[in-house]
Amino acid sequence: MGKQAKTAIEPTREENYPEWYQEVIKASDMAEISPVRGCMVIKPWGYALWENISRVLDDMFKATGVKNAYFPLFIPINFLEKEAEHVEGFAKECAVVTHHKLEQDESGRLVPAGKLTEPLIVRPTSETIIGDSFSKWINSYRDLPVLINQWANVVRWEMRTRIFLRTSEFLWQEGHTVHATKEEAEERTQMMLDVYKKMAEEYLAIPVITGEKSESEKFPGAETTTCIEAMMQDRKALQAGTSHFLGQNFAKASDIKFQSDKEIEEYGWTTSWGVSTRLIGGLIMTHGDDNGVILPPRVASSHVVLIPIIRKDKDKQMVMDYTNELAARLRNTAYYGYPIRVEIDDRDIGGAKNWEWIKKGSPLRVEIGPKDIASDSVFVGRRDKEPRDKSAINKDTFVDEVGNMLDEIQNTLFQKALAYREKHTRNIDDKNEFDAFFTPENKERPKIHGGFAVSHWCGDAACEKQIKERLNVTVRCIPYDQENEDGECIECGKASKKRVIFAKAY
């Protein structure tokens, strides 16, 4: 094989991972860049993925008592200013609305007019505007907890953008809760982190490490930021979701107070938590191969694509009838709580169809031609196997087995991603080894380095900063699954109580 091996995506992951990422998205038809700087267009194949992710998350949120609501897109500047760290964190990258109409100037060009007395910013996150509502909704301990989620678009004016991973506008959900006690708010922070872990591992087939962010990587204004971190196939870390314990910081900023059961006025304890369309980028980078995207079945835009093979006009009616009947049967079959999602590709474009669906990552491809029909069978390709590895299966058997096949693909993807992460995760206690781990092995592949280093850190921000400056490596999280143990900081050699995850990151 070697160099001769043909792949559908060029360059391959090995050759140039960042370019592979752009190409694989183009080939999958999931999204495209827009003429508006830093914004993306999410095309139907990509948006369906987001719909499925949203639906699953929404059900999980509601099962914990959360209700959805909707708050304004615009935030007055003075709201943002109420929390000092928060404004510091977001002022540098927010879209500002200053006018409310357009008028023609002397030359006939349309220019902003109707200047606002107070400019508004387009929400980068909604703690402050939602906090204002909460301060009105809450009077007594009887009003607590307040458990709210919002599905929305947000804007952070990013200078360097990449589709799904970092765009000026993105879609997300942001949960915001208020509790009577610190303990209850901390418990909610963990509960939502667990929801995110479940979503990532059981639905997206992305193994994640849970833990806490260091001071320097925290959400601006949070007491504690917890996160799920995943390893991509270039061995970089992706922060895939965060759940913040906000203490009383935002309650004080927004004046969220309640009368306790002892009739004492107290500030509420708040949390916030969010995941975004970034998850789609994570999914692509975790599972994609050199032939394109691979969609995990439980959230896939479509589970099965049916490809009628019609070479002679006289066969057309029969093949399409057989295809439509199979589609109807599949759609009446449930997989993981939802009807099987079926696409029928009856375009008259010949053999290119099969490769298109490989690039799009459809978990199952089913070819249906006159010969298959004659033996009442279908010709099935699985996206977790080689493109040419296809087999004839009796039609009824296929309908009976489709759920199991999808689950096999789901599990294969997860196990493969887990094995990859474990292969590229190493406990490192020697500084030279640490530095070598993060130095590209091959100058022709400058983006590929070691992976996750599990190393001791004294907790000092100065050590973190030095490592970042030297290697562009940061503390991704202080993981919950590491036991306390005595060790020496990988940077300064001072005493350390725990290993943390160091990595390069998106």
Place this chain on the structure above:
Amino acid sequence: MGKQAKTAIEPTREENYPEWYQEVIKASDMAEISPVRGCMVIKPWGYALWENISRVLDDMFKATGVKNAYFPLFIPINFLEKEAEHVEGFAKECAVVTHHKLEQDESGRLVPAGKLTEPLIVRPTSETIIGDSFSKWINSYRDLPVLINQWANVVRWEMRTRIFLRTSEFLWQEGHTVHATKEEAEERTQMMLDVYKKMAEEYLAIPVITGEKSESEKFPGAETTTCIEAMMQDRKALQAGTSHFLGQNFAKASDIKFQSDKEIEEYGWTTSWGVSTRLIGGLIMTHGDDNGVILPPRVASSHVVLIPIIRKDKDKQMVMDYTNELAARLRNTAYYGYPIRVEIDDRDIGGAKNWEWIKKGSPLRVEIGPKDIASDSVFVGRRDKEPRDKSAINKDTFVDEVGNMLDEIQNTLFQKALAYREKHTRNIDDKNEFDAFFTPENKERPKIHGGFAVSHWCGDAACEKQIKERLNVTVRCIPYDQENEDGECIECGKASKKRVIFAKAY
């Protein structure tokens, strides 16, 4: 009764309809005004209604082959300028983003910084930005039709705002399609209007008239705007949804071209169609009474509220067990394709609970106390009946009958609204009668006038304008259900071929 009759909402509809509307929303806890000028906060009870409406519509769209996608929030000014009528229509009321960060000035105040070379507007509607994508997606007749929908927020800087009816930011869906022929685009325009009519009548229980807008009321840039128009209880019209046939106007503006099957390059034919959170306002104004909102069961935020009545501590466990078991059984019962939505109100606030749920418009209220349990029955109140008209029903019977009861309420609401509209719709052929019809009968109720006048109009915009200036009455639509007949224009007396709907409008 008379003056002594107590109602939960003050003022009543008769006393002051606009104020009743504000009060009824406040009492229902569906939404509130926000500190951001013209924007609203949609609270959980209101948002759940929007979720249910969205889900039903989304299913109906998808059944016609439409797929969802997402396009940027921001639109470059030069995109808007591509269609002359379009920019004329929207330039007067759009939020303009001119900067991409905030910085402190000398006095320490945060001010806009990082001026954009080209300002962006926040989408008021997306024909132009979506058209840009379509121009790239479409090359050949084989790529057509393109059938896309977007669920999104949009901003139109309204000077006079009213919750749900007219807000600067609102939520909506906007469908955008491209077709190879005029006929197919016109057919799609009608198909989506039919979807909206079905949604309004079968789900929201709002009878609507379908028809076309006059030239002066058309969407800016459309060839034809079709609409569904409803009558509110102040006899004013509400435009509840529109479906536009855009001809080739936007295709030419955005350069949406395709190679036909005869290998000729042609412009596509486009449509767009949308409904918004305004539907919630329409629902409130159609069904609400002087005790609050009444939610039509098929989209109600909750179908049934269970209210445990616990007067003694010793009863608590038993009553709650009984309530929870009933909730579980109801949730396992389907109504109109979805599980029955159940709220349990176990707050310790006594008899006020019942009235709260009346004001919120829950279709069914079920009180459960120790006496009811002893006879294995529940005490049921229907929102379409008098508040005190409640009756004991055997629990099993209730579970069996809940779907029928909800359907009875649904039908009652529709029939009542239809009867109201018919009562206040009149064929008028005399100008004096026409003017009197639109003159308030009672100076103390300046908002209540006749209703819908079905009168002849010659089609001349000058007549339309005169009527608007004199009476603040406009042509709401040229209805499809009116046969052609010879008549005389109600304003100028010239020959007219058809009656149209004249009304005051939101």
